Amino acid sequence: MRTLVLGGTRSGKSARAEDLLATAPQVRYLATGGVPNAGADPAWAARVLAHQTRRDQRYTTVETLALAAELRRAPTVPTLIDDLGNWITGLLDESGWNHQTDLSEPISELADAVRAFDGDLVIVSPETGLSVVPGTAAGRRFQDLLGAANLAVAAACDRVELVVAGQVFRPDATTATPTSATPTSATPAPPAPAPPAPSPASESNVPDTRAPDTAAPEAVAPDIAASPVSGGRADFPLDPIDAELFDTIAPPDEDIAEQTRGHSLNLTKPPGSLGRLEDLAVWIAACQGVCPPRPLTAPQIAVFAGDHGVARQGVSAFPPEVTAQMVANIAGGGAAINVLARRAGAGVQVLDLSVDTEDTDPVIARYKVRRSTGDLRRGQAMTLAEARRSLAAGRAVADQLVDSGADLLIAGEMGIGNTTPAAVLTGTLTEQEPVVVVGRGTGIDDAGWIRKTAAVRDGMRFARPHRDDPLSLLAAVAGPDLAAITGFLAQAALRKTPVILDGTVVTSAALVAELLAPGARAWWCAGHRSTEPAHGFALLELGLEPILDLSMRLGEGSGAAAALPVVTGAVDLMNQMATFGDAGVSGSS
């Protein structure tokens, strides 16, 4: 079990960490605070002594900043790291406190080592993000880097705890997942979010840290997760009036792309031998504007959920009630997307935009626009105002994730019947006939396929007049979930953040997003090719070649999450491989 214990100064976090290892026969204690010079700083020495006297004979202390190497050296020995704040300070002391100091590599190395660790590991780290932004450049640097370290390490752990005045809170156990807004959601929501909106830290993207054996009795604190919501619904942080207006989307940096292609020629491999992995790394470098690209340490997945009126017409193999049930499943960490995200080190949050229930946890429903949609066979799935609100919600979610450090975004979806509006959008925007785009979705039989095709035909009839007006197209035949995904994807591009697209539902929204924000597609790659026929047409229209083709047809973001390790691996190759010169390997003759 790997646990990250966060807390403020003197919160009781170290004592809590030691409690977690109380039954371990021996504990390796990785101390990052350095050996204090008692003469120079007696107060610091006393502080360290207090920690030492509390620990017993079972502890063996190793003073080190090389945490990743030490974890890898003995990856099963029960270990306590105390703490990441001193670790960041030590690294900054070594490499300089100026703003150019890049600690992304040691941070991602540590996260990788934590992920690979196979025993009891407790990591203590200060939670400084709840205080004011420091007034000095060095203070801000420290706070930013510590936040990044906490996010990356939280994503690699099985669970995250927050200690406040000796009380233990489990962010991931509050609402079953949605929690803090920090990319890996290591940081729980602040008790009093600042206006104008749920602060980033109040958003739900705790990494999916659920583990089968984590039902700790102290896992409470519903009020923390619920705090950002007023009256059961979140206030919309973005004025929906302008939700469909986007500034020009700048393309990823072509000079950096060229530089990265050149860099790749120097690496110890025949030119081009890593095939499309090289293209992916070049693309990420161009998105980041950095050569070689920085390792991706904080990918985030937002799953947008909604019901669809047409689902009552026999177009799905499953009943609409499954949408709400699956929202709870995703929040609880038990869906396919959670499993793939955990493995890939991505945080997951699920958001109810239009599920047909009043009972969703208020945090998950903070952007709720309505219950279900009108039947798209008769047009007007929602109003224009609702479409704007939904777009604004998706944009706000992307903003919050990017603001809290996410370096790659994935949109997922959950909604029984949603492959029907997706087929309507794709058929309309790629000018294909209904029979060509309609697939089996969750596995409908022939009679269901005929009903679905008829519904798509009717929906396309209503959609066609709105083909050149993305907002009214969404209002006519989509729904809040698809509109939110549209806003999310376009906003990610505006914020220069790469996206891995998922299957047919998300990609149908991508078609609309490209209309709303032309050029946005340059910020997206296609994670996989779904077996739904509409998906192939949508990918063709966007000019995207999928990374994987595994006959998947699930949605939730699962195809994108499956492709995520390929993308992060591609970036690592560009970043970590030795050059011919460095390794003393002869180049081609």
Ligand SMILES: Cc1cc2ncn([C@H]3O[C@H](COP(=O)(O)O)[C@@H](O)[C@H]3O)c2cc1C
């Ligand atoms: C248990 C279950 C889990 C799912 N996870 C994703 N979907 C996927 O299937 C649904 C769309 O297919 P259709 O249009 O045929 O209803 C969406 O919820 C989509 O996310 C699921 C569907 C089910 C039943």
Ligand SMILES: O=C(O)c1cccnc1
């Ligand atoms: O490709 C998808 O996104 C998909 C396929 C089937 C069911 N739900 C989603």
